[in-house]
Amino acid sequence: MSRIELKIEVYPAAILRKRCLPVEEVGENEINLLKNMAETMYRNRGIGLAAPQVGVNKQIIIADIGRGLIELINPQVFSPKGKDKMEEGCLSLPGISVVVKRPKEVIVSGLNRRGKRVEMRLRGLMARVIQHEVDHLRGTLIIDYVNFIKRFSLVRRMKRG
Numbered sequence: 001m002s003r004i005e006l007k008i009e010v011y012p013a014a015i016l017r018k019r020c021l022p023v024e025e026v027g028e029n030e031i032n033l034l035k036n037m038a039e040t041m042y043r044n045r046g047i048g049l050a051a052p053q054v055g056v057n058k059q060i061i062i063a064d065i066g067r068g069l070i071e072l073i074n075p076q077v078f079s080p081k082g083k084d085k086m087e088e089g090c091l092s093l094p095g096i097s098v099v100v101k102r103p104k105e106v107i108v109s110g111l112n113r114r115g116k117r118v119e120m121r122l123r124g125l126m127a128r129v130i131q132h133e134v135d136h137l138r139g140t141l142i143i144d145y146v147n148f149i150k151r152f153s154l155v156r157r158m159k160r161g
């Protein structure tokens with residue numbers, strides 16, 4: 001089956017604010033979605049993507065910071081360690097970036113495309129990207145990390161392009 005580039009949902013699309021549902025069973029639909037999400041992320045030069053960003057209300061994320069593709073279904077982040085600040089962008093918020101404070105190190109667990117449980121300790125950029133994508137599954141965006149005034153000016157900047 002060929003890979004399809006999906007349409008990226010851009011703020012303020014309602015789906016970006018929804019809580020995503022866990023995947024009960026990893027099947028053909030999820031595998032096709034993972035493939036199409038990867039196609040979409042690479043074509044848009046992103047380093048991470050969450051299913052709601054392509055209009056699908058499921059707990060599925062992918063990431064690739066240049067060391068290979070990571071796919072996670074029903075991801076859970078735990079055991080945070082340390083703190084780190086870094087500027088983040090988002091394909092659903094084109095043209096803006098926000099400095100976000102997050103744990104430096106986390107453990108992430110979830111299912112792979114074969115439905116097998118995987119767990120990884122992540123640090124640095126990879127830990128950051130995964131936390132950003134897991135945020136998407138709860139309807140959280142980078143603009144939620146700044147105060148109301150700053151958020152207002154960022155959103156205005158985005159709309160002007």
Ligand code: NI
Pocket residue numbers: 089090091092132136
């Ligand atoms: Ni994002």
